[in-house]
Amino acid sequence: MGTNETAAGARLKKPSWKDPRLFVGILLVLLSVTGVIALLGTADRTTQVYAARDDIAVGQAVTREDLSVVKVRLDDVESGYVTVESGLAEGKVALQRVAKNQLVPKESLGQADSLKRKPVAIPMDEGLPEQAVPGACVDVWVAMPGSKNAFDEPRLLLPGAEIAQVTAGATTLGASKTTTVMVLVTDEQMPKLLGAQANKAKVSVVWNPTGLSR
Known part of the structure; x- marks a missing residue:
């Protein structure tokens, strides 16, 4: 047998269990499988x-x-x-x-x-700004009844009040559609708003884009 045939036989020789290259290959396969399992387990951790x-x-x-x-x-x-x-x-x-x-x-x-602010209903006969949605902030203005069936000049009562809910009322025959706006009011502000409502004040809301209670 020539030298070339001997070299080819050596290359085709079945690897031994003692061959370190075999152990390295098995280790790489195990690490790869373990990594895939760990990745799938992490992705499913909902x-x-x-x-x-x-x-x-x-x-x-x-x-x-x-x-x-x-x-x-x-x-x-x-x-x-x-x-x-x-x-x-x-x-x-x-x-x-x-x-x-x-x-x-x-x-x-x-x-x-634990509520620091409580929702108070404000019936509105006039239209609301389109930005007046739950979570938005509005300034609440009131005009107290004056003489000769007129109202006094409006004044800012609640600046930067958050809207909790808006409920559109049903329209009845001969009556305008009333929308109820629930605004969040602190205990300190509550007497002012309830007092204005009790005295038949005209209440309006204006969108406050800054959300500040200035």
Whole structure:
């Protein structure tokens, strides 16, 4: 047998279990499989979390019927949201607005006595600005009744009040359509607004794009 035939035979020789190249190849395959399994396991690490079916207004009692369940990956921020595993406690109300399909933060729910602002209904016969939607801020102006069936000059009563809810009323025969705007009012502001309403003041809202309560 010539030298060339000997070299070719050596190259075609079946590798031995003691061949370090075989162990390196097996190790690489194992590492690759392990990496794929770990990646798939991480990608599937989702959590069942509650989300709002519809807009949830401040002060609204929140029950399971108001929520839907979604699967999301939250990682380090999971503790900040209401999960199916942690459950929804009874008697909770919304302390802040939760928009439709938004995940429910734990800090958005609490007891009714924790509310710093309470919703007050303002009936509006006049049209609302198109920006007057839940979550937007408006300035509430009032004009007190004056003499000779007139109203005094309007004055700013509630600057930067947040809208909690807007409900369009039904139109009746011979009557204009009344829209009810729920605005969030602090305990300090409450007597001013309720007093104005009790004295038949004309109430108007103006969109406040800055949201400032100046």
